[in-house]
Amino acid sequence: MDTFIYGIVTVLYILLLGYGVVLWRKDAKRGPRYFLFLVTAALVWDNGVMAAGNWIGEGELLKGLNLARFWLHAFCTPLLVVVAFDLIRRAGSPWARSTVVQWGAWIVTAALIIMQLVTETIGLKMKPVQEFGALRYVPAGEHSGPPIMIIIITVFLFVAGIILWKRKITSVLFWGTLLMVAGTAIPIPIDSKATTNVFELVLIASLWISMRRLLPR
Secondary structure, rough: HHHHHHHHHHHHHHHHHHHHHHHHHOOOOOOHHHHHHHHHHHHHHHHHHHOEEEEEOOHHHHHHHHHHHHHHHHHHOOHHHHHHHHHHHHHHHHHOOHHHHHHHHHHHHHHHHHHHHHHHOOOEEEEEEEEEEEEEEEEEOOOOOOOHHHHHHHHHHHHHHHHHHOOOOOHHHHHHHHHHHHHHOOOOOOEEEEEEHHHHHHHHHHHHHHHHOOOOO
């Protein structure tokens, strides 16, 4: 079941990349929010590798492809902080246009990348796991609760969602972030590990839709 879900999610992320290209071509005021391309591309790889796990089979190749998932996660996911700040700036919030604030967003992003590399990625030991019909490699150590990086990024996305809603641009980012948090925090009685990936897809889609709402009319 999960292999099928990962495959569908991969295809939907590819479609989102195509949608992003359309927005990019229409947008005369492009900015760092388009780092969302890198985040989306990393999620194509993430879900694609898990969808192909059974076909590739257990071994060094699949292990290396899965290891790349975690390196992409460390480098690309923190870029959502910059994306969130640029959405706020593009929405017209005066404080977000400050040079200090913009540099602050980049500093937070860099700090999250370094933290993720040091605490989770460098020296990562992995083991194969077959769950709900999908073969993948996961960290061999014990992990409990969401990483600090994800919590911090979620806070920034919530702030961006609230501001875009308050400025009457769109509420979709707020609800997309809320659904992602609820979907990952509340146990769902479904025999699947892929449900979290579905909620991540909802979040990324809400970001692309928010960027569409910010295009000049």
